[in-house]
Amino acid sequence: AQTVTQSQPEMSVQEAETVTLSCTYDTSESDYYLFWYKQPPSRQMILVIRQEAYKQQNATENRFSVNFQKAAKSFSLKISDSQLGDAAMYFCAYLTYKYIFGTGTRLKVLA
Amino acid sequence: NAGVMQNPRHLVRRRGQEARLRCSPMKGHSHVYWYRQLPEEGLKFMVYLQKENIIDESGMPKERFSAEFPKEGPSILRIQQVVRGDSAAYFCASSLTGRWDSPLHFGNGTRLTVT
Numbered sequence: 001a002q003t004v005t006q007s008q009p010e011m012s013v014q015e016a017e018t019v020t021l022s023c024t025y026d027t028s029e030s031d032y033y034l035f036w037y038k039q040p041p042s043r044q045m046i047l048v049i050r051q052e053a054y055k056q057q058n059a060t061e062n063r064f065s066v067n068f069q070k071a072a073k074s075f076s077l078k079i080s081d082s083q084l085g086d087a088a089m090y091f092c093a094y095l096t097y098k099y100i101f102g103t104g105t106r107l108k109v110l111a
Numbered sequence: 112n113a114g115v116m117q118n119p120r121h122l123v124r125r126r127g128q129e130a131r132l133r134c135s136p137m138k139g140h141s142h143v144y145w146y147r148q149l150p151e152e153g154l155k156f157m158v159y160l161q162k163e164n165i166i167d168e169s170g171m172p173k174e175r176f177s178a179e180f181p182k183e184g185p186s187i188l189r190i191q192q193v194v195r196g197d198s199a200a201y202f203c204a205s206s207l208t209g210r211w212d213s214p215l216h217f218g219n220g221t222r223l224t225v226t
Contacts, residue, residue: 006153035215043200045217091153098167099144099204099215103153 002027004094006102013082014110020067021077021105023092032096034068034075039089039104048090051075084109113138115205116185117218124193124225132188132221136205140216143186145178148200148220157201160186161209193225 003026013019025034036048051059051068059066063083067076079086087109092102116135124130136143141162146154147170156170160180171178175193180186190197200220207213 043220045202045204047214097209098156098159100156101146101154 002029002094002096002100004092004100004102006090006092006105008105009103010106010108012108012110013079015082015084017082018078018080019082019107021079021090021092021107023075023077023102025073025075025092025094025100027073027094027096029096032094034066035093035095035099036064036066036075036077037091037093037101038086039091040087045091049077079107082109084111115140115203115216115218117201117203117221119221120219122221122223124223126194126225127192130190130193130197130223130225132190132201132203132223133185134188134203134205134218135185136203137207137216140205140207142206142209142213143180144204144206144215145186145188146202146204148202150199154202157188190223193223195225198223198225 005024032053035050038046038048049059049061049064058068063080065078089104089106091104094100118133143160145157148154158171158178159167163182175191177189200222202220204215204217206215
C-alpha cells in the first residue's frame with residue numbers, strides 16, 4: 001500500500017528566511033506523481049508544486065522548489081524568502097490512480 | 112466557471128441521524144474523490160468515483176458510509192446513524208481525467224458536527 005509520511009507536525013520560520021518541509025513516501029510503483037498542497041485557515045486546498053517521478057530535474061515555482069530523491073523516496077519542499085502569507089498547513093501528496101495525502105505540516109511564519 | 116461546490120458548508124447532526132453531503136464537481140469533470148480531515152490531521156482518502164462507478168472505496172468504513180456519483184446530479188456522501196467520531200471536515204475534489212496532468216480541484220469542504 002502506498003503511504004505518505006510527513007514527520008514534522010509543525011515548523012516555524014522567520015520572515016524572509018528559508019524553510020524546508022520533509023516528505024517521504026512508500027510505493028512499489030515506478031510511475032507516479034508527487035504534489036505539495038497548501039491549506040490556509042480558509043480550508044481551501046491550493047496546489048503549490050508538482051513533480052513527475054520520471055523527471056530527474058527538481059520542479060520549481062517562484063519561491064517554491066522541491067528536492068526529489070527518487071531512490072530515497074523523499075520529496076521535500078523548500079520555501080525561500082518566506083512571507084507571512086505562506087503560513088498554512090502543507091500537505092504532501094502522491095498520485096498513481098488516486099491521491100494519497102500525508103498528515104500535514106503546519107508552517108508558522110514569524111514577523 | 113464555477114469550481115467544485117460542496118454543500119452544506121456546515122452540517123450539525125445528532126447522534127443516530129443521517130448526514131448527506133453533496134459535491135458538484137467542476138463542469139466536465141467525471142472523476143470525484145472524497146477525503147475526510149479530522150481536526151489537526153491530514154486528508155484521509157475515502158472513495159474515488161467516476162460517473163456511476165465506484166473505482167476505489169478502500170478508505171470508506173465498511174458500515175454506515177456510502178457514496179454515489181449518478182449520471183445526473185451531484186456526488187453524494189451519505190453517513191447513516193452518525194456518531195461523534197464522524198465529526199470532521201469532508202472534502203470533495205474533482206479531476207477532468209484522473210491523470211496527473213489534470214489538476215485536482217477541491218471544494219471548500221463540509222464541516223460535520225455530531226452532537
